[in-house]
Amino acid sequence: MTTLQVTEDSIRKTRELRDEFQRFLREYEFGMREVETKISILRDEFTHDHAYNPIEHVKSRLKTPDSIVEKIARKGIDEPDFDRIRAEITDIAGVRVTCSFVADVYQLFDLLTQQDDVTVRVVKDYIAEPKDNGYKSLHAIIEVPVFLSTGPLSVPVEVQFRTIAMDFWASLEHKIYYKFSNQVPSHLVDSLTDAAAAAAELDTRMERLHREAHGVPRRQLAPPPPPRIVGV
Secondary structure (H helix, E strand, C coil): CCHHHHHHHHHHHHHHHHHHHHHHHHHHHHHHHHHHHHHHHHHHHHHHHCCCCCEEEEEEEECCHHHHHHHHHHCCCCCCCHHHHHHHCCCCEEEEEEECCHHHHHHHHHHHHCCCCCEEEEEEECCCCCCCCCCCCEEEEEEEEEEECCEEEEEEEEEEEEEHHHHHHHHHHHHHHHHCCCCCCHHHHHHHHHHHHHHHHHHHHHHHHHHHHHCCCCCCCCCCCCCCCCCC
């Protein structure tokens, strides 16, 4: 085999791998769109048919190839293939829903996960059990069907629900840890923890004010039973 043939074969295999990886990521993009559509429908319904809309913001993101490779390394996945990546990494596609109040978080969680074509795989309730640093959010790995020309495909999507105060705190914490390359001085860590407590108190006070001013929202659901907390 000549050098030219080796080079052409390498180029062909590289292109095939690139195309396969792009198809792999498109599956998650389609799953993410399905979740976005479900949330958009709920948002529009609340806007037009109810006096109160609990959804403030919705953001979506798809992990980059570099980010996926980094997570493969962190999880110690040897000789990864696409099937193994699907099984081991469940947050390739993510949607974040920012709500007005804590009660809204649980309400929207119920409205999304009780839909017939949504399967809940894992729930991590960091509102009921905050992280040591004060981080709060409700995380869920759900599966939604995507209907391709080759048939239906079940795609996992991570959905995070949090309040405005929780989102502001998490954004600030991320920026601080990024600035210090995760080596944050202890006094700043302590200040972040204090700020998390203040944000939680603000959530409680603002929700109380909302209830006093407007009464209980038309559809008020109690938080679901404590979910199982499983490592992902």
